[in-house]
Amino acid sequence: MKxxxxxALAAVLSLGILAGCSKEEAKQVSTDGSTSMxxxxxxxxxxxxxxxxxxxxxxxxxxxxxxxxxLEGRADIGLSSxxxxxxxxxxxxxxxxxxxDGIAVIVHPENPVADLDxxxxxxxxxxEITNWKDVGGNDAEIVLIGREAGSGxxxxxxxxxxxxxxxxxxxxxxxxxxxxTAVAQNPNAIGYASVASVxxxxxxxxxxxxxxxxxxxxxxSYVIQRPFVLVTKDDQPLSEAxxxxxxxxxxxxxxxxxxxxxxxxxx
Amino acid sequence: xxxxxxxxxWQKHMEQVVYGIFLxxxxxxxxxxxxxxxxxxxxxxxxxxxxxxxxxxxxxxWKPTAAEPSYGxxxxxxxxxxxxxxxxxxxxxxxxxxxxxxxxxxxxxxxxVVEQAVSMLAGIPSVxxxxxxxxxxxxxxxxxxxxxxxxxxxxxxxxLAVMILPSIIKMSVTAxxxxxxxxxxxxxxxxxxxxxxxxxxxxxxxxxxxxxxxVLGVGRAIGEAMAVMMVSGNVANMPGxxxxxxxxxxxxxxxxGYASGLQRQALFSVALVLFVFIMLINAALNYFLKGDRKS
Numbered sequence: 001m002k003x004x005x006x007x008a009l010a011a012v013l014s015l016g017i018l019a020g021c022s023k024e025e026a027k028q029v030s031t032d033g034s035t036s037m038x039x040x041x042x043x044x045x046x047x048x049x050x051x052x053x054x055x056x057x058x059x060x061x062x063x064x065x066x067x068x069x070x071l072e073g074r075a076d077i078g079l080s081s082x083x084x085x086x087x088x089x090x091x092x093x094x095x096x097x098x099x100x101d102g103i104a105v106i107v108h109p110e111n112p113v114a115d116l117d118x119x120x121x122x123x124x125x126x127x128e129i130t131n132w133k134d135v136g137g138n139d140a141e142i143v144l145i146g147r148e149a150g151s152g153x154x155x156x157x158x159x160x161x162x163x164x165x166x167x168x169x170x171x172x173x174x175x176x177x178x179x180x181t182a183v184a185q186n187p188n189a190i191g192y193a194s195v196a197s198v199x200x201x202x203x204x205x206x207x208x209x210x211x212x213x214x215x216x217x218x219x220x221s222y223v224i225q226r227p228f229v230l231v232t233k234d235d236q237p238l239s240e241a242x243x244x245x246x247x248x249x250x251x252x253x254x255x256x257x258x259x260x261x262x263x264x265x266x267x
Numbered sequence: 268x269x270x271x272x273x274x275x276x277w278q279k280h281m282e283q284v285v286y287g288i289f290l291x292x293x294x295x296x297x298x299x300x301x302x303x304x305x306x307x308x309x310x311x312x313x314x315x316x317x318x319x320x321x322x323x324x325x326x327x328x329w330k331p332t333a334a335e336p337s338y339g340x341x342x343x344x345x346x347x348x349x350x351x352x353x354x355x356x357x358x359x360x361x362x363x364x365x366x367x368x369x370x371x372x373x374x375x376x377x378x379x380v381v382e383q384a385v386s387m388l389a390g391i392p393s394v395x396x397x398x399x400x401x402x403x404x405x406x407x408x409x410x411x412x413x414x415x416x417x418x419x420x421x422x423x424x425x426x427l428a429v430m431i432l433p434s435i436i437k438m439s440v441t442a443x444x445x446x447x448x449x450x451x452x453x454x455x456x457x458x459x460x461x462x463x464x465x466x467x468x469x470x471x472x473x474x475x476x477x478x479x480x481x482v483l484g485v486g487r488a489i490g491e492a493m494a495v496m497m498v499s500g501n502v503a504n505m506p507g508x509x510x511x512x513x514x515x516x517x518x519x520x521x522x523x524g525y526a527s528g529l530q531r532q533a534l535f536s537v538a539l540v541l542f543v544f545i546m547l548i549n550a551a552l553n554y555f556l557k558g559d560r561k562s
Binding site: 061142143170172173178181 | 386
């Protein structure tokens with residue numbers, strides 16, 4: 001009698017484990033890639049899990065690593081903060097733009113300079129222009145403020161302006177908030193921060209006459225911006241759960257969450 | 268008889284169990300230290316091997332993400348040493364004289380208030396020091412010295428000096444108060460003034476305690492990350508008083524979040540170097556405290 005009961009118990013328990021397994025596997029979506037996209041993806045994942053119970057995992061390994069993770073089948077959706085290269089497309093990958101990340105160039109509110117073009121900004125950050133008077137401002141040394149090596153915003157800014165690894169920073173700060181505070185404290189400072197996080201304490205420059213707003217970022221007229229791309233395979237359909245998540249975040253229903261994360265939704 | 272014997276053996280067992288629990292709890296601490304040490308050494312060695320010890324310790328350029336990366340941490344080491352030394356030069360005299368005042372001169376009421384304030388100073392989170400430094404000290408230094416930007420080694424030194432004050436004051440006061448009253452009485456009886464007694468008798472008698480306080484301050488200063496990260500500018504320059512600089516601690520803290528590959532490994536190596544520094548400081552602390560016990 002005892003034996004039978006314990007056997008039955010064991011059987012029920014092991015069934016439970018199996019059930020747990022299959023359920024978990026079906027309801028998991030894995031994403032992998034750009035660290036710059038972590039904020040928006042984690043916000044979306046949290047909202048989606050609350051809504052449907054499906055867990056969405058995120059691994060911040062960098063755009064290129066995320067793309068190869070999709071190619072090798074280690075992740076459902078890859079995250080790239082740059083457009084796919086042609087050779088990546090040839091390997092059977094498709095990119096879908098989730099959002100646009102606009103980076104505003106900010107100065108102290110009392111700085112008379114209001115507009116710079118991309119080339120001038122690059123020259124300033126490379127240290128070729130060191131005085132505000134050369135760009136129509138006061139006679140004062142330009143103080144370059146940026147983010148730490150590895151930051152998504154720094155990577156985006158330096159890639160777009162073509163200043164990778166050559167910026168002559170005076171301060172390297174570790175958060176957007178710190179950059180804004182530092183620029184707000186120093187009349188000669190220039191810094192960069194994602195468009196959505198810019199506050200009244202600093203002035204966002206127009207770049208080539210275009211102000212950084214949601215509309216100008218989306219239509220591409222504001223040039224310091226880059227796409228946040230979802231990478232999937234052409235030939236192999238997504239799992240049911242991954243497809244549902246993909247549809248949800250690209251449908252426009254999640255736009256509010258995307259905006260809250262500081263980027264401009266594409267759909 | 269049987270009953271009594273049973274109780275006694277039960278008691279003995281109980282004692283052993285309690286002993287075992289205490290031993291286990293004690294071992295947890297040791298285990299943590301060992302775990303951290305072993306982990307740091309294991310994860311810190313590979314990058315040093317790959318980069319080369321001399322190039323790593325004495326290279327003067329840190330550019331881990333450049334096309335041709337270089338991993339020299341001499342700027343961090345020197346900044347940490349200069350920054351700590353500066354904080355000691357600024358903080359120790361203030362702390363020392365405050366401690367002598369509190370232990371020997373201050374009226375009871377004032378002493379109570381000042382000691383409360385010192386305790387509060389110790390309780391302020393370092394991020395608050397950093398924030399106040401960023402909002403007040405950095406612009407202040409910029410205006411005072413007519414610089415283009417105030418985030419520099421000097422700002423970090425001032426913040427660190429304030430941060431190490433509580434530990435220096437508290438430990439020195441304890442050391443000074445522990446000086447046997449007979450010493451002072453004897454000195455006073457021989458005709459020395461109170462001031463002479465404090466500085467010629469009490470302070471020398473408490474010197475190993477005060478030295479330990481200074482070493483503790485050094486340890487606090489060299490290990491601080493958050494506050495200095497916010498005021499020092501955080502660029503890997505060779506240290507100069509008005510240069511934007513990066514410390515050993517902030518080098519680890521600022522890049523660890525996104526680092527990968529050799530950069531990440533090298534950050535562990537930086538942590539290992541910092542760990543060695545702190546071990547040396549602890550050894551010095553032990554030395555001073557032992558000296559105290561002997562005398």
